[in-house]
Amino acid sequence: MAEKMNITIVYIDDDEKMKEDAFLDDICDQVDEIHYFQKPSEGLAFVKENIDKDIVVILDWKFNSSTLQGDDVLRDIDEVSVLVPVIVFTGASIDATEANKMFKGNAFSCVPKDSDTDTLVNAIRNAYNRIQNDIRSVMEKWILKQNPEKRNKPYMRSGDKVYTLNDILVSIRRQDEFGKETTRGILSLATELFTNNMREK
Amino acid sequence: MENNNPSILHFKFDVSTFRLLGRELITDRITALFELVKNCYDANAEKVDITFESLNPLSDKSRIIIRDDGLGMTFEDIRDKWMVIGTSSKRRKKTSPEPYNRVVAGKKGVGRFAVDKLGGKLVMRTKKKGASVWHCLETDWTKYSEEEDRQLKLNFDENQEEQKLFTDIDNKYWTEPGDENVQGTILEISSLNDVWLERDVIRAYRELSKIVKPTLNVKYPFGIKFHVPEYKAYDDRPVESLVLAKATLSYTLNYRFDADKKKYYQEFLEENKGRLIVKEKEAEIFGPIGFTIYYYDQEGKKNFTKEDRIDGIKVYRDGIIATPFAEYKASRDEQKDLFGIDKRRWSGFFERLSTRDIIGWVDIKDELNPEIKDSTNRQDFVDTKEWSSLKDFVINQIHQIELYLKHQKDDRKKENAERLKKADTDIDDIKRKINRIKQQSFFASPEVESELNDITARLGEIKQNVSASTKDYERMEEDKRQQENIMFSLVSLQAYAGQISHILRISIGIIKRSAEFVAKWIPLGQKQDKSVKHARRIFDEMNNLSKAMNFMLSYAEDDSTFEYFDIRNAIKELFDDRYHYLFEEEDIKAEYVVEDDFELSYNKKAFQDMFGNLIDNSVKALRNTQDKRINCSVYRENENLVMLFSDNGPGIPEENRDRIFDVFYTTTADLGGAGLGLYIVRTRLNSIKGTISLEPNVFKPTGATFKIVIPLMH
Numbered sequence: 021m022a023e024k025m026n027i028t029i030v031y032i033d034d035d036e037k038m039k040e041d042a043f044l045d046d047i048c049d050q051v052d053e054i055h056y057f058q059k060p061s062e063g064l065a066f067v068k069e070n071i072d073k074d075i076v077v078i079l080d081w082k083f084n085s086s087t088l089q090g091d092d093v094l095r096d097i098d099e100v101s102v103l104v105p106v107i108v109f110t111g112a113s114i115d116a117t118e119a120n121k122m123f124k125g126n127a128f129s130c131v132p133k134d135s136d137t138d139t140l141v142n143a144i145r146n147a148y149n150r151i152q153n154d155i156r157s158v159m160e161k162w163i164l165k166q167n168p169e170k171r172n173k174p175y176m177r178s179g180d181k182v183y184t185l186n187d188i189l190v191s192i193r194r195q196d197e198f199g200k201e202t203t204r205g206i207l208s209l210a211t212e213l214f215t216n217n218m219r220e221k
Numbered sequence: 222m223e224n225n226n227p228s229i230l231h232f233k234f235d236v237s238t239f240r241l242l243g244r245e246l247i248t249d250r251i252t253a254l255f256e257l258v259k260n261c262y263d264a265n266a267e268k269v270d271i272t273f274e275s276l277n278p279l280s281d282k283s284r285i286i287i288r289d290d291g292l293g294m295t296f297e298d299i300r301d302k303w304m305v306i307g308t309s310s311k312r313r314k315k316t317s318p319e320p321y322n323r324v325v326a327g328k329k330g331v332g333r334f335a336v337d338k339l340g341g342k343l344v345m346r347t348k349k350k351g352a353s354v355w356h357c358l359e360t361d362w363t364k365y366s367e368e369e370d371r372q373l374k375l376n377f378d379e380n381q382e383e384q385k386l387f388t389d390i391d392n393k394y395w396t397e398p399g400d401e402n403v404q405g406t407i408l409e410i411s412s413l414n415d416v417w418l419e420r421d422v423i424r425a426y427r428e429l430s431k432i433v434k435p436t437l438n439v440k441y442p443f444g445i446k447f448h449v450p451e452y453k454a455y456d457d458r459p460v461e462s463l464v465l466a467k468a469t470l471s472y473t474l475n476y477r478f479d480a481d482k483k484k485y486y487q488e489f490l491e492e493n494k495g496r497l498i499v500k501e502k503e504a505e506i507f508g509p510i511g512f513t514i515y516y517y518d519q520e521g522k523k524n525f526t527k528e529d530r531i532d533g534i535k536v537y538r539d540g541i542i543a544t545p546f547a548e549y550k551a552s553r554d555e556q557k558d559l560f561g562i563d564k565r566r567w568s569g570f571f572e573r574l575s576t577r578d579i580i581g582w583v584d585i586k587d588e589l590n591p592e593i594k595d596s597t598n599r600q601d602f603v604d605t606k607e608w609s610s611l612k613d614f615v616i617n618q619i620h621q622i623e624l625y626l627k628h629q630k631d632d633r634k635k636e637n638a639e640r641l642k643k644a645d646t647d648i649d650d651i652k653r654k655i656n657r658i659k660q661q662s663f664f665a666s667p668e669v670e671s672e673l674n675d676i677t678a679r680l681g682e683i684k685q686n687v688s689a690s691t692k693d694y695e696r697m698e699e700d701k702r703q704q705e706n707i708m709f710s711l712v713s714l715q716a717y718a719g720q721i722s723h724i725l726r727i728s729i730g731i732i733k734r735s736a737e738f739v740a741k742w743i744p745l746g747q748k749q750d751k752s753v754k755h756a757r758r759i760f761d762e763m764n765n766l767s768k769a770m771n772f773m774l775s776y777a778e779d780d781s782t783f784e785y786f787d788i789r790n791a792i793k794e795l796f797d798d799r800y801h802y803l804f805e806e807e808d809i810k811a812e813y814v815v816e817d818d819f820e821l822s823y824n825k826k827a828f829q830d831m832f833g834n835l836i837d838n839s840v841k842a843l844r845n846t847q848d849k850r851i852n853c854s855v856y857r858e859n860e861n862l863v864m865l866f867s868d869n870g871p872g873i874p875e876e877n878r879d880r881i882f883d884v885f886y887t888t889t890a891d892l893g894g895a896g897l898g899l900y901i902v903r904t905r906l907n908s909i910k911g912t913i914s915l916e917p918n919v920f921k922p923t924g925a926t927f928k929i930v931i932p933l934m935h
Contacts, residue, residue: 042734059604088604134729
């Protein structure tokens with residue numbers, strides 16, 4: 021049995037038939053939760069409300085019934101947090117223009133709809149690994165572990181601005197200037213510590 | 222001073238600076254005028270008056286006066302902004318002050334140098350509302366050029382002390398008393414450089430008409446008026462947007478409030494027998510709206526420049542664009558087609574209008590249309606049912622225009638054909654008349670007779686030509702009809718081929734993963750229930766695939782096997798043979814009435830498949846109905862065969878009514894519905910110029926009724 025992933029799958033697809041797809045029945049024991057949404061707007065709302073969970077989004081690309089299309093959803097998720105991996109799952113043929121939209125929207129990967137379950141599960145596992153290993157996700161998780169009261173108190177100063185842990189969390193998720201700077205800072209600090217250790221030995 | 226500190230040097234501006242700037246950025250006097258008017262627009266002016274005095278010949282009375290009612294300037298504005306070269310607050314701010322929020326037109330901050338192209342002297346008077354004086358500034362560009370000329374004559378080694386810099390030249394400032402309620406800026410340009418001929422004024426007029434954009438925010442209009450006493454045609458003449466004036470069709474729809482009934486009534490367009498009529502009905506759920514639409518044919522489109530292009534329908538809320546994301550994008554593909562005008566199948570083909578053919582705007586109000594909300598990312602509207610019905614309204618209005626245009630085109634064709642026929646009979650008429658003259662005028666000279674004979678002979682030739690042309694014309698029309706038919710089939714087939722690959726990919730994926738599931742879990746003896754479910758799914762999907770395949774195959778066959786067949790028989794076969802068993806099994810009372818005898822030239826099997834799809838749908842819809850009924854009646858209406866097909870199932874909910882003909886749209890996925898049936902019916906019908914629509918249900922209280930119309934002479 022494969023290692024269990026502590027993630028919530030959010031599957032958005034306007035084809036209701038896909039709600040019963042075998043891949044969902046197959047992975048249901050390998051993940052924490054699975055939520056299916058037919059409407060992109062509802063899927064988005066769920067992601068926003070549950071942003072503190074580790075979410076992997078599986079996203080249909082062409083929506084017949086909605087003005088929101090795959091790229092719109094990608095962009096909206098990105099605005100909430102760049103740390104949520106989105107796997108595009110599509111039956112459409114993907115040409116350079118469409119691929120460009122995916123790259124631009126930070127899609128994590130793209131899986132054609134005629135793939136077997138393993139391909140899809142692999143994509144999910146890769147996304148899970150990114151959540152585990154990405155320094156930004158690690159920072160996010162560390163902040164979320166702190167008690168809520170502490171998270172709202174001033175934590176550090178940068179330039180003339182004071183940041184609480186929650187501010188930092190939002191910055192990291194959105195990867196704004198401060199978020200990027202903090203990420204870079206922590207990375208070089210970690211590298212520094214690691215190499216220092218080597219020298220001392 | 223800087224001389225005391227040799228380690229620091231400062232730039233100085235030579236007096237010719239203004240010429241360099243002007244020459245670089247403003248190429249001619251029309252552009253110069255254009256730049257100055259753009260500044261008025263950016264200052265939130267609603268009215269600009271341009272007066273040309275004594276243009277030809279030039280005298281010391283020659284003047285160009287540009288007067289606007291914009292925000293005006295304070296003394297500080299003049300000193301710190303107007304007099305500082307290159308400052309452009311507009312470069313920092315992309316829209317003009319509230320509440321106009323105009324997208325600023327001038328961005329270079331050099332509009333003031335434009336004056337030099339028009340004339341040597343500028344007197345600017347400007348004031349803000351509430352101020353009691355006009356601030357007046359005189360800039361005499363001739364002083365600059367005189368200084369420049371003087372310096373050019375000097376030798377390098379002559380005394381440099383005398384050399385004045387750009388910044389050394391004095392500009393006179395004074396104030397004049399003014400009315401506190403007035404605001405605006407007046408630029409009075411004299412010492413004009415060139416004579417303005419009438420055609421120069423025309424050019425200026427045409428150029429300025431581009432500023433008055435069709436997409437302009439209507440709540441805050443921007444009007445320009447010309448005053449040219451010398452050229453009467455342009456005296457006291459408002460500048461109209463050429464673009465709007467040249468629209469092939471334009472409609473403005475309003476609404477009104479009926480105080481007695483306490484209801485809003487909405488105007489809408491409806492095509493009726495070749496006329497486009499404005500009617501009124503109770504406002505829909507999205508609330509009353511203003512709707513303005515302009516349509517351009519090929520001729521009308523020629524008036525557009527690249528920037529001023531035709532780009533579909535926008536939404537304004539309380540006079541301010543609510544859809545900035547739908548604004549101009551350099552790449553057309555990135556521009557949002559808010560109403561899905563181009564997403565309609567085959568848009569651009571045949572009689573479909575696209576966003577390249579129309580400009581328009583929907584005016585909504587916060588108070589009247591509260592459910593039309595911007596989504597938080599400001600990229601769209603929230604997907605409410607009000608928004609979706611507003612979209613339907615707009616699309617439907619465009620469709621009415623399409624119907625009207627099509628009717629016009631058909632009428633023109635008819636007219637041409639009739640004209641040719643009339644020419645033919647006219648010639649016969651003339652011939653008869655000449656014969657009469659010949660018979661009656663026995664006194665005619667031999668010369669006249671020979672002339673008359675010649676005329677008769679030539680008329681004969683003309684008649685032959687006209688007859689030949691008439692035949693050619695008819696043949697051409699017939700060819701075109703056939704080509705259109707083929708095109709319809711091809712386009713529908715092409716659209717279908719694109720979608721079928723999508724369906725195949727999805728179906729194959731579903732089958733593959735379900736099969737994988739069964740193969741994985743059955744040997745382990747786990748997840749038994751789910752394995753059964755997925756085995757069933759494989760079977761259902763396979764059925765969908767074979768349906769799609771059969772449709773594809775029937776397409777491959779059908780065009781080659783057109784035949785005349787009897788409709789009554791075809792329907793009888795369906796109801797009494799093909800579906801008889803199923804009706805009995807499901808306990809459905811199925812009836813059909815064929816009022817007349819018809820023969821239709823079409824592929825019989827394709828025709829029956831169409832009905833088969835409708836029957837399949839009804840059977841599924843009726844699964845929870847007690848007293849199950851299906852009814853089909855066939856009758857003739859004008860040149861059309863009409864078939865009404867009804868069941869007494871739960872009916873189709875309002876919100877799904879527009880989607881049911883879309884490919885993949887299904888509410889019966891659980892019963893193996895692939896969402897192909899109605900799509901196939903519609904494509905099929907379209908290929909023979911037939912239509913299918915949803916009608917008010919015949920069975921009460923619930924049910925669904927489809928109306929199929931097939932032209933008998935296609």
